Amino acid sequence: MAAASSFNATHEAITVRYNSVDHAYAEQRDIRLLGFVLFLISDVVIFSAFIFAYLYLRNSVPNWPPITKGGHQLPRFDVAYAAINSTILFGSGATMHSAMESWKRLDKPAFNLWLLATIVLGIAFLGGQGYEYHSAQVTWAGSTMGASFFTLTGLHGFHVFIGIIYLCVLYLQANRGVYTGSKYFGLTAGTLYWHFVDVIWVALFFLFYLW
Amino acid sequence: MAVAAHAGFIGGDTHDHIHPEPQGFIRKYVFSLDAKVIGIQYMVAAFLFFLISGLLAEVVRTQLLVPRGAILSNDTYNGVYSLHGSSMVWMVIIPLMTGAFGNFVMPLQIGARDVAFPWLNLLSFWLFPVSAVILFSSFLIGAPDAGWTEYPPISVQGPAGTSLWCIAIFLIGISSTMTGLNFMVTIVKMRAPGMTFTRMPLFVWASLATALLNMVATAALSAATAALFMERQFNVPFYDPTRGGSPLLWQHMFWFYSHPAVYIMILPGFGIVSEVFPTFARKPIFGYKMIAFSSIAIALLGFMVWAHHMFTSGMAPWLALPFMILTMVIAVPTGIKIFSWLATLWGGKIHFHPAMLFSLGFIATFTFGGITGVFLSSVPFDYDAHGTYFIVAHIHYVLFGGSVFALYSGLYYWWPKITGRMMSNTLGVWHFWLTFLAFNVTFLPMHLLGLWGMPRRVAQYQLHPEFQFWNDVASVGSYVLALSTLILIYNMVQSLLRGRRAPGNPWNARTLEWMTTSPPPYYNFRTIPAVLKNPYNFGEPLPYIGLDEAESAGSTHPPAGSSPLPAHA
Amino acid sequence: MEGATGVTASIEKSIAFVFAIVVGGTTSFQLAKDWKSTGLDNQVTKLLLGLMAFGCILVILAAVGVLGGV
Numbered sequence: 001m002a003a004a005s006s007f008n009a010t011h012e013a014i015t016v017r018y019n020s021v022d023h024a025y026a027e028q029r030d031i032r033l034l035g036f037v038l039f040l041i042s043d044v045v046i047f048s049a050f051i052f053a054y055l056y057l058r059n060s061v062p063n064w065p066p067i068t069k070g071g072h073q074l075p076r077f078d079v080a081y082a083a084i085n086s087t088i089l090f091g092s093g094a095t096m097h098s099a100m101e102s103w104k105r106l107d108k109p110a111f112n113l114w115l116l117a118t119i120v121l122g123i124a125f126l127g128g129q130g131y132e133y134h135s136a137q138v139t140w141a142g143s144t145m146g147a148s149f150f151t152l153t154g155l156h157g158f159h160v161f162i163g164i165i166y167l168c169v170l171y172l173q174a175n176r177g178v179y180t181g182s183k184y185f186g187l188t189a190g191t192l193y194w195h196f197v198d199v200i201w202v203a204l205f206f207l208f209y210l211w
Numbered sequence: 212m213a214v215a216a217h218a219g220f221i222g223g224d225t226h227d228h229i230h231p232e233p234q235g236f237i238r239k240y241v242f243s244l245d246a247k248v249i250g251i252q253y254m255v256a257a258f259l260f261f262l263i264s265g266l267l268a269e270v271v272r273t274q275l276l277v278p279r280g281a282i283l284s285n286d287t288y289n290g291v292y293s294l295h296g297s298s299m300v301w302m303v304i305i306p307l308m309t310g311a312f313g314n315f316v317m318p319l320q321i322g323a324r325d326v327a328f329p330w331l332n333l334l335s336f337w338l339f340p341v342s343a344v345i346l347f348s349s350f351l352i353g354a355p356d357a358g359w360t361e362y363p364p365i366s367v368q369g370p371a372g373t374s375l376w377c378i379a380i381f382l383i384g385i386s387s388t389m390t391g392l393n394f395m396v397t398i399v400k401m402r403a404p405g406m407t408f409t410r411m412p413l414f415v416w417a418s419l420a421t422a423l424l425n426m427v428a429t430a431a432l433s434a435a436t437a438a439l440f441m442e443r444q445f446n447v448p449f450y451d452p453t454r455g456g457s458p459l460l461w462q463h464m465f466w467f468y469s470h471p472a473v474y475i476m477i478l479p480g481f482g483i484v485s486e487v488f489p490t491f492a493r494k495p496i497f498g499y500k501m502i503a504f505s506s507i508a509i510a511l512l513g514f515m516v517w518a519h520h521m522f523t524s525g526m527a528p529w530l531a532l533p534f535m536i537l538t539m540v541i542a543v544p545t546g547i548k549i550f551s552w553l554a555t556l557w558g559g560k561i562h563f564h565p566a567m568l569f570s571l572g573f574i575a576t577f578t579f580g581g582i583t584g585v586f587l588s589s590v591p592f593d594y595d596a597h598g599t600y601f602i603v604a605h606i607h608y609v610l611f612g613g614s615v616f617a618l619y620s621g622l623y624y625w626w627p628k629i630t631g632r633m634m635s636n637t638l639g640v641w642h643f644w645l646t647f648l649a650f651n652v653t654f655l656p657m658h659l660l661g662l663w664g665m666p667r668r669v670a671q672y673q674l675h676p677e678f679q680f681w682n683d684v685a686s687v688g689s690y691v692l693a694l695s696t697l698i699l700i701y702n703m704v705q706s707l708l709r710g711r712r713a714p715g716n717p718w719n720a721r722t723l724e725w726m727t728t729s730p731p732p733y734y735n736f737r738t739i740p741a742v743l744k745n746p747y748n749f750g751e752p753l754p755y756i757g758l759d760e761a762e763s764a765g766s767t768h769p770p771a772g773s774s775p776l777p778a779h780a
Numbered sequence: 781m782e783g784a785t786g787v788t789a790s791i792e793k794s795i796a797f798v799f800a801i802v803v804g805g806t807t808s809f810q811l812a813k814d815w816k817s818t819g820l821d822n823q824v825t826k827l828l829l830g831l832m833a834f835g836c837i838l839v840i841l842a843a844v845g846v847l848g849g850v
Contacts, residue, residue, distance in 0.1 A: 035396045049434030056460045079848035080792035083839045087799035094806040141446045144455040195828035202835035210847040
């Protein structure tokens with residue numbers, strides 16, 4: 001073991017990275033941010049696996065929408081309706097981004113407004129999705145098209161649902177003073193998560209409605 | 212980190228996290244957040260499941276003693292081998308590789324106090340025994356009977372327990388994903404100062420590659436089992452060909468996970484033997500960077516070879532060629548490792564400690580299994596051998612002769628660190644030779660049986676009584692294999708009861724986990740040491756500064772810094 | 781679910797078109813504003829915002845009848 005003084009000098013040179021609590025926070029934040037991004041990646045894999053299943057099933061029959069045993073072709077999904085619903089969800093992404101921007105410039109009223117708008121748009125999207133399920137002419141267990149559609153959009157809807165609860169919690173926490181102008185990892189994570197569910201919808205919208 | 216106290220630090224006012232150690236039994240041993248305790252929990256639980264699944268294997272071997280099947284009905288037999296396979300893969304080898312050794316050793320080796328997300332680690336662990344109990348309880352309502360791969364349509368129509376299989380595998384899949392994520396962040400973000408990527412111990416490199424596989428591939432398994440569950444319980448058509456589904460879809464999704472899973476089961480083993488060889492040959496590891504990067508190469512290539520399990524399944528024939536070539540390519544980074552280990556041994560001062568013996572046995576049997584793997588990657592040979600005992604022999608050479616030998620090696624290597632007690636070397640040597648011989652007696656004949664055409668997963672072989680001799684040889688070998696495990700158990704028990712106290716570094720090894728007491732204190736290192744070089748340069752001074760002398764000398768007094776100080780948010 | 785007929789579909793598509801222009805424009809503007817930001821969270825945010833803008837383009841293409849077949 002080296003003599004104490006030279007040890008101290010070298011050790012300090014190599015190890016002293018943080019000299020305030022804020023730096024300790026920053027370290028924790030980086031760790032959690034990476035963890036959260038990796039979580040989103042593993043979630044992308046789950047969606048990708050189901051999307052692969054959909055593409056595989058779609059590719060293994062000559063016609064799509066598939067033809068039932070009775071001989072009639074299943075209807076396509078309604079593009080125009082889904083297009084409106086999609087813009088509602090994408091719009092909620094934009095409002096969420098605005099909420100985050102407001103928080104960063106310490107504009108709390110604007111933050112509250114944008115966050116509430118995001119929650120309302122999210123609920124509107126889920127409502128629209130519910131209406132579409134209600135009026136759907138295919139069923140989950142009825143055909144491979146229904147199976148992949150309801151499984152994927154259902155999984156996505158579940159993510160939106162969790163996201164809405166998450167945003168509500170963030171709203172309450174932000175107004176109880178849990179986050180500050182420099183420490184707001186929860187909001188960052190919430191924003192990333194919400195953008196993520198929006199982007200998953202881009203893929204689903206294309207795969208089920210446009211193609 | 213809810214409660215993170217700041218330890219005063221010799222070198223200056225750096226902010227380091229030492230959590231106060233919980234004192235209650237529940238928080239200390241049952242729902243512990245300490246990666247070391249969680250590692251031991253994984254080890255104990257998985258060893259228990261290892262014994263159970265091993266007994267299932269003995270039942271299988273006993274059934275095959277005579278051509279008409281000795282003890283079981285065909286249906287029960289199907290359940291027994293299905294659960295043997297499922298449980299050995301998901302409840303034994305993967306938890307031992309990542310959960311047990313990964314949790315105990317990896318944070319110590321990178322000089323961290325814990326993993327990045329201790330709560331997530333706790334959750335990962337507790338999903339594991341829960342899913343194992345669900346898996347084994349499927350015996351009560353009709354065990355899954357389509358093998359560990361559970362191919363539809365048989366699994367869709369299978370007994371009620373198949374749904375429990377789906378739940379269990381889904382849960383253990385989630386647990387694996389979370390562990391992978393946790394380890395990835397830990398290794399990327401929490402290494403000791405000065406420990407660059409090329410100064411990491413090779414077990415950490417292997418854990419990193421494994422974490423990548425766990426994180427990305429396992430999610431596909433979760434999706435596949437969820438779909439199978441939906442099909443069984445809610446009649447949702449994914450796999451049933453009569454309703455537009457495709458059984459091949461399952462095979463693609465299952466193998467997209469399960470081929471990387473064989474690397475999840477072997478890469479940490481590569482890491483273990485890469486630690487054992489330099490230590491017991493007293494020589495720097497040969498080709499450090501090549502071994503490290505080949506782990507990553509194997510992980511990445513591992514994603515591109517899954518369909519070599521499906522050459523005979525009716526998949527599009529043009530796919531066979533690229534998958535065959537990629538599968539052969541993956542033997543290259545594996546070969547790089549094997550030759551690097553051999554070069555490490557070359558001219559070394561070899562100590563035949565049980566850990567070393569198991570690592571040497573690992574090279575022999577794993578290489579053998581790897582070579583039969585290269586056979587099988589060739590499409591024409593696979594047409595012949597697919598679904599025969601040749602496959603059974605191959606998988607046991609790589610999973611038992613590979614993974615389990617590496618795990619035994621790691622157990623003998625890290626046992627003093629984990630328990631603070633030494634094991635008996637004599638018993639360890641007996642354990643090795645008995646295991647090694649019995650292993651080969653059990654599984655070598657299966658190559659012959661397979662080439663003669665004995666199909667796997669059959670409860671009887673009455674049309675071919677000539678298969679009986681080698682089946683009986685295999686069964687006798689398997690009984691000896693079971694007995695050899697008793698030696699290990701006796702060795703562990705006597706070590707715990709009256710084993711010699713282990714010093715901090717009984718093997719004069721050089722990686723960081725040996726630079727603290729045995730067993731390590733709750734906080735691992737009183738001060739996190741700084742790292743100057745990679746750890747394998749035997750003959751040079753240790754490449755660390757800031758090691759606590761009291762700790763390396765084996766003091767058990769808690770340092771002043773471990774007392775809980777005011778927390779920050 | 782079955783494509784609404786005639787007038788309803790046209791109205792829906794017009795609404796979707798307008799919404800998509802607004803949202804896509806906003807998102808693109810936000811993306812442009814953040815373009816030079818650094819850090820893992822901002823990089824991921826930019827990627828996701830870009831994909832969302834792409835989603836708006838898909839909606840526009842669907843509204844004008846280029847995509848979506850019917």
